[in-house]
Amino acid sequence: MLLQRFLVRLLTMLVTLFGVAIVVFVVIRVAPGDPIAMMLPPGASDDDIARLRALYGLDKTIVQQFFIWLGGVLHGDFGTSISLRQDVLGLVFNRLPATLELATVALLMAIALGATAAIVGARSRGTALEAGIDIASGATLSIPDFLWGLVLILLFGVLVPVFDISGRVSPELDLPFVTQFYLVESLLRLRFDLTWDLLKHMLMPAVALALPLAAIIAQLLKQSLKEVLDLDYVVLARVKGFSETQVILREALKNAALPTLTLVGVQFTFLIGGTVIVERLFSYEGLGNMAIDAVINRDLPLIQGIVLVFALLFVLINLAVDMMYALLNPRLRHG
Amino acid sequence: MDDARISRGGLSPRLWLAGGWLLIALLAAIFAPLVAPQDPLAQDLMLERLPPFWLDGAEPGYWLGTDSLGRDLLSRLIFGGRIAFIVAFAAATSACLLGSALGLIAGYFGGWADRIISRVVDVWMAFPPVLFAILLVAVLGTGLSSVILAIAIIDWTRFCRVIRAEAMSQARMDYVESARIAGYGRIGIMLREVLPNVLPSVVALLSLEMGIAVIVEAILSFVNLSISTDDPTWGSIIAEGRLSIHQAWWVLVFPLITLILTVLSFSQFGEALKARFDPVLR
Numbered sequence: 001m002l003l004q005r006f007l008v009r010l011l012t013m014l015v016t017l018f019g020v021a022i023v024v025f026v027v028i029r030v031a032p033g034d035p036i037a038m039m040l041p042p043g044a045s046d047d048d049i050a051r052l053r054a055l056y057g058l059d060k061t062i063v064q065q066f067f068i069w070l071g072g073v074l075h076g077d078f079g080t081s082i083s084l085r086q087d088v089l090g091l092v093f094n095r096l097p098a099t100l101e102l103a104t105v106a107l108l109m110a111i112a113l114g115a116t117a118a119i120v121g122a123r124s125r126g127t128a129l130e131a132g133i134d135i136a137s138g139a140t141l142s143i144p145d146f147l148w149g150l151v152l153i154l155l156f157g158v159l160v161p162v163f164d165i166s167g168r169v170s171p172e173l174d175l176p177f178v179t180q181f182y183l184v185e186s187l188l189r190l191r192f193d194l195t196w197d198l199l200k201h202m203l204m205p206a207v208a209l210a211l212p213l214a215a216i217i218a219q220l221l222k223q224s225l226k227e228v229l230d231l232d233y234v235v236l237a238r239v240k241g242f243s244e245t246q247v248i249l250r251e252a253l254k255n256a257a258l259p260t261l262t263l264v265g266v267q268f269t270f271l272i273g274g275t276v277i278v279e280r281l282f283s284y285e286g287l288g289n290m291a292i293d294a295v296i297n298r299d300l301p302l303i304q305g306i307v308l309v310f311a312l313l314f315v316l317i318n319l320a321v322d323m324m325y326a327l328l329n330p331r332l333r334h335g
Numbered sequence: 336m337d338d339a340r341i342s343r344g345g346l347s348p349r350l351w352l353a354g355g356w357l358l359i360a361l362l363a364a365i366f367a368p369l370v371a372p373q374d375p376l377a378q379d380l381m382l383e384r385l386p387p388f389w390l391d392g393a394e395p396g397y398w399l400g401t402d403s404l405g406r407d408l409l410s411r412l413i414f415g416g417r418i419a420f421i422v423a424f425a426a427a428t429s430a431c432l433l434g435s436a437l438g439l440i441a442g443y444f445g446g447w448a449d450r451i452i453s454r455v456v457d458v459w460m461a462f463p464p465v466l467f468a469i470l471l472v473a474v475l476g477t478g479l480s481s482v483i484l485a486i487a488i489i490d491w492t493r494f495c496r497v498i499r500a501e502a503m504s505q506a507r508m509d510y511v512e513s514a515r516i517a518g519y520g521r522i523g524i525m526l527r528e529v530l531p532n533v534l535p536s537v538v539a540l541l542s543l544e545m546g547i548a549v550i551v552e553a554i555l556s557f558v559n560l561s562i563s564t565d566d567p568t569w570g571s572i573i574a575e576g577r578l579s580i581h582q583a584w585w586v587l588v589f590p591l592i593t594l595i596l597t598v599l600s601f602s603q604f605g606e607a608l609k610a611r612f613d614p615v616l617r
Contacts, residue, residue, distance in 0.1 A: 012457070015454065015457075016454075016457045016458050016461050017461070019454065019455070019457070019458035019461075020458055020461050020462065023458060023462075024462075024470075027470065027471065027474055028470065028474060030474065138606075139599060141602075142546070142598060142599050142602035142603075143595055143598060143599065144547075144550050144598070146550060146553070146554055146557075147550070147591065147594060147595055147598070150573065150577070150587065150591050151591065151595075153577070153580065153587075154580070154584065154587060154588060154591070157580070158580055158581065158584055269460075272463065273462075273463035273464055273465060273466070274465070275463075276463050276465045276466045276469075277465045277554050277557075277558075280557075280558060281557075281577070288463070288465075288466065291463075291466050291469075292466075292469060292558055295466075295469050295470050295473045295560075296473070296558075296560075298473070303470065306466075307462065307463075307466065307470075310461075310462070310463045310466065311461040311462065314460070314461045314463075315461055
């Protein structure tokens with residue numbers, strides 16, 4: 001049952017990725033500007049242009065180009081970036097860790113913040129405090145990450161300049177890292193000075209990404225908690241003399257968390273999508289920032305590679321959430 | 336649910352505030368040449384980075400101050416509202432028509448139509464939307480119609496998913512069966528019976544989508560990929576403000592407040608409409 005579900009999902013995932021590859025391939029090839037003409041100096045001869053077009057395979061038909069590219073992708077060859085003249089896969093792997101660290105920190109913050117608000121709200125249901133949490137989460141939810149980023153830049157970059165609002169790490173620091181997972185590596189090397197510097201840079205973009213998701217978690221988890229709190233076994237725990245906070249944390253949370261978990265998975269992909277503009281806003285050197293440059297430079301191989309990696313990330317997260325849901329949900333587990 | 340409960344009254348103070356703000360902003364945008372105190376494009380280096388009216392060094396007639404080229408901020412915001420509202424209405428309506436039509440077909444007819452449309456939605460959901468928008472505008476070329484088209488191409492899935500689910504549950508209801516027994520055709524039932532019942536959801540989503548479209552336009556202008564660089568847009572003013580944030584904070588603060596109020600108002604409207612039309616909540 002579980003295995004079957006997994007295989008079906010895996011197949012759908014591959015179909016989706018194939019669809020993404022086709023869409024992005026077609027979309028960027030109907031673009032009017034000629035990337036080759038942009039690479040060469042103005043006086044280049046027609047011969048030079050033709051040679052370079054052949055070098056990048058742009059002289060073939062779109063269908064031929066697609067299958068040549070797809071064949072390469074299946075062998076791990078995503079082509080060469082036109083603007084940076086480096087291997088696309090290498091460039092993507094160089095930037096991906098920065099984005100993953102940012103997104104993960106943002107996700108953890110969203111869960112911590114959202115769950116706290118939900119528990120406090122459920123604890124004080126029917127009071128003004130709950131109404132306040134509702135209004136705050138409603139407003140937080142309506143304001144997207146881009147605007148939160150700007151608000152944070154104004155508050156903590158200009159008004160009270162306590163956090164860095166540009167870059168991933170202070171440029172004057174000497175970095176001993178061998179991987180691109182700076183935050184993880186600084187912790188493993190016990191270089192907490194570097195961890196602190198990284199966090200100071202990461203905090204503002206992470207909060208901008210976390211706030212809308214935190215609001216969604218707060219609303220949904222509070223709703224599920226309130227439903228669970230009326231069930232018999234919770235009432236029994238209350239009768240046994242547990243305090244309301246104990247009842248929520250020890251009894252209700254476990255059973256109320258499942259719907260929220262599914263939602264968090266889907267919303268996490270939205271959060272990752274949001275890194276594109278938030279990284280730009282904070283000049284954070286991640287994949288999204290590089291993607292915008294790639295589009296502006298009409299760097300076709302690089303755009304394709306980045307979009308495909310984002311898509312892969314999205315479908316993998318969805319797959320993981322689906323499997324986790326199936327494992328945790330007893331009704332599905334026992335088929 | 337909680338939000339819907341709060342705004343169930345329909346004409347709550349929050350809804351009045353939201354409607355009031357949207358009306359003022361819309362009227363100001365429509366009558367921009369009459370309302371704006373200055374020419375939004377006029378540069379005057381003698382007047383660069385004037386502060387807003389309550390600070391020392393402000394000039395009369397430049398209420399919210401000027402940017403680094405001496406252009407009047409209030410006038411630029413008012414004219415920027417024109418682009419914001421045009422994009423909001425045109426892009427949201429286009430996304431709505433496309434998405435609702437496909438969602439209705441997928442949900443009501445099911446079968447192959449549903450399978451194909453759902454696969455396409457899956458593919459669309461696997462794109463980071465902001466990157467998709469930037470990519471599309473780069474491909475279509477900058478300009479108002481490209482921005483509108485790009486938003487419609489990306490956001491139709493929001494309507495499609497919700498309308499598909501609604502149409503599916505409506506299609507199973509007794510009244511649809513009765514209509515079929517009464518001899519109505521499938522398309523006739525879809526348009527005459529199912530469509531009116533999913534319309535409340537469409538209207539509520541439409542209002543939310545207008546707020547989203549305003550943000551996407553601002554993001555596109557922020558990365559310099561929206562309308563021509565001469566015309567003021569809220570996003571391009573924000574981009575300037577981000578650069579001169581330490582010299583002239585007001586160039587960032589005022590467009591930011593404008594955007595936040597507009598987005599909040601559109602979403603309040605959407606929530607209130609949803610609560611008003613939802614038979615369960617009503």
